[in-house]
Amino acid sequence: MNLFIFFLLPLIHSLFTSTLVLNPCDPDYTDLCLINSKIVNKDDLIFSTKLEIVIWFTLISCQTVNLSSSSKITITGSHLNASSIVLTANYNLSIYDSTISTNGTIIKGKGYTSVLLQGFGYAGMGSVCIWWEELIDNSYGPNCAEYIELNHWDMNDTQGSGGIRYWEFGGGRIILKATKYIYFSNSNVTASGYPSVENKTLCENIANQPYSKGGTGGFILIESEEIRYHSQQKTRVEAQGGYYCGFFNF
Amino acid sequence: MGWGGSGGKINIIANNADEAIENAFMISVNGGKNLTINEEFCSNGATGTLCITQLGRKRLYVNGSFSYTQSPTILSPYQLNAIDDIYIINNALSSFHIYNLNEKSSIVYQGKNLHIENSDFEDFVHSADKVFFNVSFNMINISNS
Numbered sequence: 137m138n139l140f141i142f143f144l145l146p147l148i149h150s151l152f153t154s155t156l157v158l159n160p161c162d163p164d165y166t167d168l169c170l171i172n173s174k175i176v177n178k179d180d181l182i183f184s185t186k187l188e189i190v191i192w193f194t195l196i197s198c199q200t201v202n203l204s205s206s207s208k209i210t211i212t213g214s215h216l217n218a219s220s221i222v223l224t225a226n227y228n229l230s231i232y233d234s235t236i237s238t239n240g241t242i243i244k245g246k247g248y249t250s251v252l253l254q255g256f257g258y259a260g261m262g263s264v265c266i267w268w269e270e271l272i273d274n275s276y277g278p279n280c281a282e283y284i285e286l287n288h289w290d291m292n293d294t295q296g297s298g299g300i301r302y303w304e305f306g307g308g309r310i311i312l313k314a315t316k317y318i319y320f321s322n323s324n325v326t327a328s329g330y331p332s333v334e335n336k337t338l339c340e341n342i343a344n345q346p347y348s349k350g351g352t353g354g355f356i357l358i359e360s361e362e363i364r365y366h367s368q369q370k371t372r373v374e375a376q377g378g379y380y381c382g383f384f385n386f
Numbered sequence: 387m388g389w390g391g392s393g394g395k396i397n398i399i400a401n402n403a404d405e406a407i408e409n410a411f412m413i414s415v416n417g418g419k420n421l422t423i424n425e426e427f428c429s430n431g432a433t434g435t436l437c438i439t440q441l442g443r444k445r446l447y448v449n450g451s452f453s454y455t456q457s458p459t460i461l462s463p464y465q466l467n468a469i470d471d472i473y474i475i476n477n478a479l480s481s482f483h484i485y486n487l488n489e490k491s492s493i494v495y496q497g498k499n500l501h502i503e504n505s506d507f508e509d510f511v512h513s514a515d516k517v518f519f520n521v522s523f524n525m526i527n528i529s530n531s
Binding site for chain 1: 390391392393394395396397398399400401402403405406409410411412413414415416417418419420421434
């Protein structure tokens with residue numbers, strides 16, 4: 137009993153305290169939510185804080201990224217990759233020299249299917265459908281794009297390619313919202329379907345796949361009272377469809 | 387057979403959206419190209435759409451869709467209701483549909499302005515009954531450069 141009180145209890149306490157201190161977004165311990173170390177996994181990165189969020193020269197690659205700040209979000213020199221990226225700031229959102237990129241890789245949840253030639257996808261979500269007359273609810277594909285207010289969706293909805301073939305991935309979803317303004321400088325905001333024409337090696341590898349289709353371009357929403365920008369450093373905002381690089385092959 | 391993927395959707399909502407599109411962004415919603423030589427059975431993807439909302443007025447651009455008829459940009463009536471101006475540019479007509487989810491609906495959508503630029507208006511007239519369900523436009527503006 138004495139051993140527990142004098143040795144183990146302080147150890148347990150220190151471990152618990154350390155965990156709290158290490159949380160970069162805990163307002164009791166810091167006034168800034170700083171993310172400057174690499175986060176790469178297949179899980180969701182979702183949190184909401186009243187602090188300013190600063191993403192500084194790092195890589196974030198997850199299934200979905202959903203960050204919300206009651207203050208500001210500043211992203212500098214970083215790469216954010218996911219199926220869905222939602223960034224919401226109550227004051228301003230600033231993006232410098234960074235890449236925010238999604239593709240519709242879904243590994244779970246709404247929209248997932250393992251059926252090869254029939255898939256799920258609202259506009260910009262990328263999937264596969266054969267003829268548009270066959271459309272049923274929620275079953276639109278790369279040839280069947282629908283304009284729809286995806287920003288009104290549940291933020292936890294997943295989306296993306298309905299097929300299992302990675303070269304048909306759709307563009308995913310990017311939502312950037314700030315109450316006051318969003319600042320852009322020399323960045324890329326891309327939600328393009330697969331494959332990209334730049335990826336010639338990928339094209340060569342899948343050239344003999346039958347019924348191949350490029351994935352649908354994604355959905356990008358940029359919403360704020362004002363958009364500010366560096367006039368000499370434009371930002372690419374892209375939601376292109378994926379290329380078809382196979383051959384006719386019944 | 388195969389197709390390039392359709393372009394996606396980009397929504398820009400800001401009081402200075404026009405200025406930002408001109409000066410801040412390089413925007414692309416192109417459909418994916420078919421890179422093969424077998425054009426008969428393979429097609430480019432349809433161009434996506436750009437939606438701009440500035441000072442409470444919403445405009446939808448359907449621009450230069452490629453020719454494949456299975457690649458429509460589909461607009462359902464309740465989505466149409468939120469849009470004030472529709473721009474169909476560079477022969478996007480064949481790929482633009484308003485898809486009535488309930489064909490028995492007698493709702494008439496009014497107060498929309500339709501702008502057709504550099505497109506084949508003859509083709510539009512022939513297909514108008516099928517394309518637009520119960521929609522009457524305030525104004526149709528046609529311009530070809």
